[in-house]
Amino acid sequence: MTLSLQCYRCGAEYTYLGERPHPAQCPSCGSSCVPPAGSLTVVDSVHWESANGLAKVWVHSVDERDRPFEFEVAAHGRRGKLVAIKVDGVSIDPQIDKTLETLPPAVRAETEAQGITDIKISTVTNSKA
Numbered sequence: 001m002t003l004s005l006q007c008y009r010c011g012a013e014y015t016y017l018g019e020r021p022h023p024a025q026c027p028s029c030g031s032s033c034v035p036p037a038g039s040l041t042v043v044d045s046v047h048w049e050s051a052n053g054l055a056k057v058w059v060h061s062v063d064e065r066d067r068p069f070e071f072e073v074a075a076h077g078r079r080g081k082l083v084a085i086k087v088d089g090v091s092i093d094p095q096i097d098k099t100l101e102t103l104p105p106a107v108r109a110e111t112e113a114q115g116i117t118d119i120k121i122s123t124v125t126n127s128k129a
Contacts, residue, residue: 008033008092024065032088038064040104047114053077059110071107073116080116094121 003016007026016022021038025031040061049055057080059071072084082094082103103111103119111119 005035007031008087009090021064024063024067032067033090033092034087036063036069036104037067040069040106042106042110045110045114055080055114055116057111057114057116059107061104061106071103073111073119075116075119078115079118079120080111081120 001017001019003022004013005016005022006013007029009031010026010029012026012028014027022034024034024037026034040063042059042061044060046058046060047055048057053076055075057073057075059073061069061071063069067088068086069088070084070086071082073080074083075081085092085094102108102121108119111117
């Protein structure tokens with residue numbers, strides 16, 4: 001399997017060839033701010049909702065290298081937007097990753113369990129629900 005990856009810290013684009021989850025470290029700068037290695041597992045989520053229907057969900061997960069990922073979704077009713085991601089404690093812009101067209105399956109399942117089923121990823125071109 002060949003993966004195209006991008007470092008969120010330095011912007012380097014690189015590929016990983018292998019069957020196991022990638023090493024979770026940028027070969028250029030050594031940062032752990034790279035896409036999930038393998039699949040994500042949800043460990044916790046927090047849901048907040050106001051009286052007027054505005055809501056936020058924070059989904060905390062870990063990848064197969066035990067790095068923490070946090071996804072923040074702002075919503076109104078069933079429609080939401082991914083507004084923030086933290087990788088290993090570092091905030092990144094959700095629009096920086098060209099490969100992020102949908103939420104990872106475990107994160108999507110968690111937001112759908114909260115009633116948010118239509119999630120916009122970015123305002124540019126990749127807004128698949």
